[in-house]
Amino acid sequence: MTVSMQGWRMRAARGAALLGCLLTLGSAQGANLSCRAATPLETLTYTTPLAMPGVISPKDGTCFLNGLKVTRPDGVRLAANVFLPAGASSGGTTKYPTVIFVTSWAVADFFEYLGQQQRLARDGYIAVAYTARGFWDSEGVIGVAGPVDVADVSGVLDWTLAQTPADPARVGAAGISYGAGLSLLALGNDPRLKTAVALSxxxxxxxxxxxxxxxxxxxLDILQISGQLTGRLDPIVAEYNAAIQNPDTPASKLAEITAWGWPRSPASAVAAINQRGAPVFIAKNWQDDMFSPNSSLAMFSQLTGPKKxxxxxxxxxxxxxxxALFDVDNVIWDQAHRWFDRWLKGQANGIENEPKVSLQPKFQGYRETLSTWPAPELRALDYQITPRGAVRWELGCLCWRGITGDLQTGTRSTSGRDSIGNALDTTATTGPIPVLSPLAESVGLPVINQMATVLPAFGVRYEGPWLSQTLKLRGAPTLKLKAIPSQKRGMLVAYLYDVDLVGFGTLITHGARAVHAATPGQSQDFSFDMVATGYDVPAGHRLVLVFDTQDSLYGPPVRAGERFDMALDFNTSMPLQLKLLTR
Structure with a gap:
């Protein structure tokens, strides 16, 4: 009877301890977060912190707490989790470097960063992740990185300092996609944040x-639909999405959207970040059609503090x-971890003295470095675009001309017009299947096109000389153009190809520009930059530039069935050029 009673008391004590832990998890606000030691049975059966939340790992001393809520001043509760390093639950006076992770659009804290959080905890960091306002179990309305969303980062920092032994002098923010933008905006807004890691x-x-x-x-549609499915999206998002995609939207409405978008742009925080020299780590992917690298490259060039x-x-x-998801080696996160070690732990690992840019070209297995961006190691290479003109037989080459134009180095005075219409699309494309085509390209399966299939009435191509050595393209190709729209609305889509001896082209990059209030028949500046890339064109190949007037990636500037022509105008004093940066 005595033994039985003693066993019952032991089980009751264990149950009370477990209940206390669960109560702590459910009402973290107002009570310091803590974990308990593993029981003998838990020590034998322990696998990962995720399998036993609230229990100190008998393997490495870390502890995972989930199901937490951070209450904001407006009553909104944000879902969160915490990874604590070994010793953080002992009640001592030690303070720990801390990283606050902000979830991506439509993603939740209970899975997105667990792998990276666990790695940081093993390395002595407190790693907090929270679900951005309005998504999943976080209450409120999705404000698209508005002021309230940015303030939430500071609110989670307040909560972290109150509930964990986080060191207020050693806190950074990190995130992917939506979390990246919020991390940068918060870095400019809250001086307690020492650095930010912004990925994609x-x-x-x-x-x-x-x-x-x-x-x-x-x-735009993916963002809207995913936001509606996983959270409570501000109705203004659907309104603005429809307006942007409607070719009849007035300029005043677009100006309103622009004004709404600027404070939601990390570029607006550059001055504040520079004022205190806060270190910034940015990573971007070449085939990111949601957030192309160009504006991030421009922002990076404006940062004056330590940067990578x-x-x-x-x-x-x-x-x-x-x-982020798994506890695996990853070149981006591994470098981001070094970045945190330098700026939150003060480790003299030398990362701030290394070249500021590390890049891997498309379809290549190596990485290279550049001192900074813009990179002084790169040189300009300009091709003059010369017109194809009318179809004709030329005695000089004993060949038909007028099917293609040329890309030529040097200066050549050539006049003419090359006109194309939008009645049909061409075979030139950013990818036959949106999202999946660039995904396949990013793992080594390029978008291929046979140049001879580009119909001359609806597209025009300009062929460069055969290369005697590898041409290493870096950054955003820029097009310096004059064009004549046939009506007030029109568009040009540009594709740059790496073309082999038999005419098959691998897509290097692309870009587009539209007009909505042009003077019909009047020549105007139509210059624009293409998506930044890193690409090695092999010797024996050549560059081919193709223009047409439509692509699934780029929304048309006209109503369905509305026709327009676009003419490249060579009858001006300004030469038409393709401007490249090469290594």
Missing amino acids: GWATLLDQMYRNQVPNPTW LMLQPGIHASAEIPG
């Missing part, structure tokens, strides 16, 4: 939504996800 984020919101006056319908930029193949967030 954006710099200027309108540059991603409406770049060169061209909407991004695929990704990593560029690599991948669609939106694809290069970073494995390292």
